[in-house]
Amino acid sequence: MRYQRPKGTADILPGDSEKWQYVEETARQVFKTYQFKEIRTPLFENFEVFSRSAGDTSDIVTKEMYDFHDKGDRHITLRPEGTAGVVRAFVENKLYGPQVLKPYKVYYMGPMYRYERPQSGRLREFHQLGVEAFGSESAALDVEVIAMGYNLLNKFGLADLKLVINTLGDQQTRDDYRQALIDYLEPHFEELSDDSKERLHKNPLRVLDSKAPEDQKFVEAAPSILDYLSDDAKTHFEQTKTYLEALEIPYEIDATMVRGLDYYNHTIFEIMTNSRALGQGYTTICAGGRYNGLVKELGGPEVSGVGFGLGVERLLVLMDAEGVEVPMDNQLDVYVVGIGDTASATTLKLAQALRTAGFTAERDYLDRKPKAQFKSADRLNARYTMTVGEAEIEGQVVNLKEMATGNETQVAMADVYKNAKQVIK
């Protein structure tokens, strides 16, 4: 085998592509009911768009970016996530302007790129569905975004979902908490894992996310960010909880939950599932939160945002594992069987007429015998076969067979051409 696809990429073939279409269509439907509109942004952006937004110390920027210099020596990055590009577009197109209705609500779906070691449901080219809403600081918008994600996953037939929320507060909260965390961890510095030693000063919140056993006991006893919330941050979080309760969406609070991207503040959330398909215990399928400083960070005014991203490959792995039935339209209306060398033009015309009338139709292109053609018709799940040989051409009729019953009737060719809908029910 000479060529193979690049590491960490996948071909999505018929049989699977239907599932993708189902996921995308369902998402579009749901997003529409919440009045989110589609936005399409480039697959690549200037490197700085991502390095500024994700944070220079984040793993995404430091080791997972697919970046290169193009022929004009521009530093280009294949987008590793959706939010930064959308925010860039929001700023560049001045969508914060007074003439644009607020909040400005958009969704996107498409490929993302991360230079990672591939695993099940984790590819280098992967796909995300995501939404972003700009221009309102109301916790009601946080909850709308969460509810929409939750709803969507429900629509996909996933049970056993768990919503986990936390707050990272505002800048004041973060500064205070960061200091408290450093003060708490500093005396134990030598006992921490090597990774966490590294994290402590760069991004101490990430220590909370450590899975290293030697860190666990410190994480457990660590001060909680919930005790450091400013009044504003507290109010926002309380409202978020109130609204979630109003919608009767069950949730848990995990005060140690953090995010891989630095731009989040206030509400962050993950929708998790207990399916074993993605490994042991609960794993995250949909994650997001609020990012109030990001628009400004990318050169816009002080406009807030909130959104989520959802990994399509992971979703499909889950749906498969949970036995979710994707509706597939595998019916063929008519298979036109041609017998003998002279029938080809006629079967072509018949198939064409049926298709024009809106039916699905197929015929043989390999000069195979009737028996083989009937076999194909069967494989294709044909409702009818329409047989044409010399005798039929002679009489200008076709032999119509209903496959389920085996009943055969003769129909005038002219009727197929003119009133296909009368012939095929």
Add this chain to the structure above:
RNA sequence: GCGGUAUUGGCGAAGUGGUUAACGCACCGGAUUGUGGUUCCGGCACGCGUGGGUUCGAUUCCCACAUACCGCCCCA
């Protein structure tokens, strides 16, 4: 970036340092001439991921590389 396992026909899968690489599915052909889903018969890898090496001889042993999967890191 680190560690482990794997790689045999379109697919699933057995197998051995030596001469014809099981079996199943799928596919193709046939069982009297123009009709399907069952059955029967026949066909279907000059080749065992790629490149080196060891050996009289390797698909089977060794090395490198590639890819996949699992774990770590991280995350969707």
